[in-house]
Amino acid sequence: RRQDVLPNSDFLVHFYLVMHLGLTSEDQDILNTIIRHCPPRFFSLGFPGFSMLVGDFITAAARVLSTDMLTAPRSEAVTVLGSLVCFPNTYQEIPLLQSVPDVNEAITGTEDVKHYLINILLKNATEEPNEYARCIAVCSLGVWICEELAQCTSHPQVKEAINVIGVTLKFPNKIVAQVACDVLQLLVSYWEKLQMFETSLPRKMAEILVATIAFLLPSAEYSSVETDKKFIVSLLLCLLDWCMALPVSVLLHPVSTAVLEEQHSARAPLLDYIYRVLHCCVCGSSTYTQQSHYTLTLADLSSTDYTPFLPLANVKSSEPVQYHSSAELGNLLTVEEEKKRRSLELIPLTARMVMAHLVNHLGHYPLSGGPAILHSLVSENHDNAHVEGSELSSEVFRSPNLQLFVFNDSTLISYLQTPTEGLAGGSPVGCLSDVRVIVRDISGKYSWDGKVLYGPLEGCLAPNGRNPSFLVSSWHHDTFGPQKDSSQVEEGDDVLDKLLENIGHTSPECLLPSQLNLNEPSLPPCGMNYDQEKEIIEVILRQNAQEDEYIQSHNFDSAMKVTSQGQPSPVEPQGPFYFCRLLLDDLGMNSWDRRKNFHLLKKNSKLLRELKNLDSRQCRETHKIAVFYIAEGQEDKCSILSNERGSQAYEDFVAGLGWEVDLSTHCGFMGGLQRNGSTGQTAPYYATSTVEVIFHVSTRMPSDSDDSLTKKLRHLGNDEVHIVWSEHSRDYRRGIIPTAFGDVSIIIYPMKNHMFFIAITKKPEVPFFGPLFDGAIVSGKLLPSLVCATCINASRAVKCLIPLYQSFYEERALYLEAIIQNHREVMTFEDFAAQVFSPSPSYSLSGTD
Secondary structure (H helix, E strand, C coil), X not given: CCCCCCCCHHHHHHHHHHHHHHHCCCCHHHXXXXXXXXXXXXXXXXXXXXXXXXXXXXXXXXXXXXXXXXCCCHXXXXXXXXXXXXXXXXXXXECCCCCCCCCCCCCEEHHHHXXXXXXXXXXXXXXXXXXXXXXXXXXXXXXXXXXXXXXXXXCCCHHHHHHHHHHHCCCCCHHHHHHHHHHHHHHHHHHHHHHHHCCCHHHHHHHHHHHHHHHHHHHHCCCCCHHHHHHHHHHHHHHHHHHHHCCHHHHCCECCCCCHHHCHHHCCEHHHHHHHHHXXXXXXXXXXXXXXXXXXXXXXXXXCCCCCCCCCCCCECXXXXXXXXXXXXXXXXXXXXXXXXXXXXXXXXXXXXXXHHHXXXXXXXXXXXXXXXXXXXCCCCCCCCCCCCCCCCHHHHHCCCEEEEEECCCEEEEEEEEECCCCCCCCCCEXXXXXXXEEEECCEEEEEEECCECCCCCCCCCHHHCCHHHHHHHHHHHHHCCCCCHHHCCCCCCHHHHHHHHHHXXXXXXXXXXXXXXXXXXXXXXXXXXXXXXXXXXXXXXXXXXXXXXXXXXXXXXXXXCCCCCCCCCCCCCXXXXXXXXXXXXXXXXCHHHCCCEEEECCCHHHHHHHHHHHHCCCCEEEEEEEEEXXXXXXXXXXXXXXXCCCHHHHHHHHHHCEEEECCCCCCCCCCCXXXXXXXXXXXXXXXXXXXXXXXXXXHCCCCCHHHHXXXXXXXXXXCEEEEEECCCCCCCHHHCCCCCCCEEEEEEECCCCEEEEEEEECCCCCCCCCCCCCCEEECCCHHHHHHHHHHHHHHHHHCCCCCCCCXXXXXXXXXXXXXXXXXXXXXXXXXXXXXXXXXXXCCCCCCC
């Protein structure tokens, strides 16, 4: 444990000698005792010369892990190894009291130590029989990959570590597989570093997830074990994070595999395979079993750098024993039945959400409003000239320009016709009304504005004042060869004769069967003599003279004159729902074929309440994390909560957790913080397109009165996950901050070498989570991102213990299902068409009745 006074050098010399003799002893019991009772805390004490024992600890841990003794401290040995993964990059030279295996020199550089250390972790990540130790080994590899990527070392074993993690995803033990999935999710934030390491690595990550989902789906969708289905959900959400992080160009890159190289026509882009596996999750894995290479397989991933069928040794599962009190047994059966019912729909529902998320946000997130805004804040009352209130109320249902629909029994769609905004200069001519479409589905709420455009685009005329008809004429001339311009025809020439000659030359198919040119007179008909021809000409001339005489005699007769036809003046449609109806017709929604999938909603007060309730639901996974700062010597609640600032290292760490947001204007998840400044002016906030995290930082909240301290403790104490930054010389005790919550505490102890020791305490029922583990030691570069990822996973682990806990999209799906079942209007096609033509027939155009 930590010492208040640093031991003198003579004591340390004797201590190191005893440790060296014990760690190099041939007696296995001595090794087991030292590894069990000398945790990684030893490295955090910062004793002078402690790094001399690093090699001894690695060798001793390897010997413990190689033994078959049942009492061997395997978890402690892997923890020791995992705590050292950042040391080789921190220390340029690590002097060793003895040489590590395969190294002849007594004092060696860091590369030999790193190579030896990582080889042991790689072996134990695939062969370790202890479940907890296997999880720590996988987490250690994840931390090491992040360390190598952050330091840009281009270590060749990074690919090997990624291979082990990717293969672990299909491991039968779902606790170990979930840890591997969490590591892959952590690497999303390092995708640019991975791309610098090797261009194809980020794309390879997505391919691994797609192939693994396709491999596990057939057994998971019919499995009666809930964890099998939940793990597929974790893989789907991890795949979604990778899709949202990678550039669209990477997702559109064709997938190249040894099998598909032989079939160039089958080389579809990666995004295509992603949608295919999502479609299989929705419709069932057996839907496309007869179609070859419909989805990626594990065999398709095989290459010189990746072995998809790397052998993995089994582990001894330690399923937690669940105890239920007599009071809980009465409700247990009902809960289990409900969980079973929901689990059957979990995989298809998650896949639907992922597809909707990709359609709406891929390439669009974050929007100009910032990452805190994901869904639309627009409602049916906004920009509605027929509604006066600023809040969504029953008044909107009487609007003649609004209609609400249900599409595919899964999506609510509102069509609203709004007055158009002023058209910018150079814009095409448009109508005086816009169409707004508000969509509510399991992934969120979205709003789209549309406009009917017509007329020429200003500024798009041909150069030199040439009109489009001349352009078309010029195109034909260029196609059929050089021709004489019509403007160059000399005066007196027969233009029609030239045109007929040109047609016959360029289009021989237009020539007559006689093969004469079109401008040449035809041969006289057979059997007609000169007298007959003369008589016909006289009759024609006589008829022409009679017609001229008749026209002259009736020249002033008004009945003989034709009135000129004028151009009709444009008429603006007067219907308040006309353009919405036009859009619906263009989309084919007014047809009889769509009636089974497209319905109206009953407009009443109950629907209004449920719409408001649906809009208040989150569209992302949300977490709130408490952050405490403990200065040197602080051991009571009041002194800790009274801190208004921390050390520079602490402030740098908090700044790395997320970005500061102004609580008075923040549009994202608040986590219970107030906009009036009573809980502080700002707070660190972190968000992706799928997750929101707000940090309740004790030094950001006011502590100028007893009431402020009480409010601060209430906010911080109610969080399930606590981050404690302790600069005290003694270990943090959980009881210092009294709270019924705080299921997980992640304590950070700064070390003298600018590294950080991590201690994690949790309630016994909370399952394992990573990537950080109890006893990890990381560099300052990795600390914020690893702590943030660990807090998110810890919060998920706590929430999964809540009976019938639902994710945000499960909640939205249930609310949508209730709205559709209770408020879908059943009516004939004629009534439906009437409601689409006029949503509110009793509403007068003037709006006064």
